[in-house]
Amino acid sequence: MERRTFSIAQKGRTLHGYAARFGEPAAIGGxxxxxxxxxxxxxxxxxxxxxxxxxxxxxDSALLGRVGAGTLRLKEDDVGLAFELDLPDTTLGRDVAxxxxxGxxxxxxFGFVSVTEQWEGEQRSLQSVDLHEITITANPVYLTTTVSVRSRKPMHALANARRYLEILECIR
Known part of the structure; x- marks a missing residue:
């Protein structure tokens, strides 16, 4: 049996973007x-x-998600640290969305402890870190980080598109 439902509560509940980008300098103090x-x-x-x-x-008291709970997904790609975050249905989650x-x-x-770094003059190069958190903020130090709202997960949209094409094939 197939069922069709539309849940307005899920619309606009997933954030995605880059919590960090490789090779982009940030001025931090001196x-x-x-x-x-x-x-x-x-x-x-x-x-x-x-x-x-x-x-x-x-x-720390403004929790939005966690990797272990499956509500935060992190992936390192050629651009940086990409994320998807399913916001909680809480006042904070709705406010952040x-x-x-x-805008x-x-x-x-992001919050981290440096494991391996190199210094050249006044430039610090982070080569390996212990990542503890990512944070959604209005004041990023790394200005090229991004966050935006995705109303549904891309995998669901792709699955729906495939299903639609399969149905069209059957009709022909």
């Missing part, structure tokens, strides 16, 4: 910092990955 490709590989592959959280404005839609929240940050 030095510049650059994240190197592969900097997050160790964190994402290790057992501690399940405890990586998504929070709002670096506030609305602020992202309006008031338009960037990300």
């Amino acid at each position: 030095f510049t910092e650059v994240i190197q490709p592969g900097a997050f590989t160790r964190s994402l592959a290790g057992p501690a990955a399940a405890s990586i959280r998504a929070i709002y404005e670096h506030d 609305e602020l992202v839609k309006r 008031d929240l338009d960037g990300c940050s």
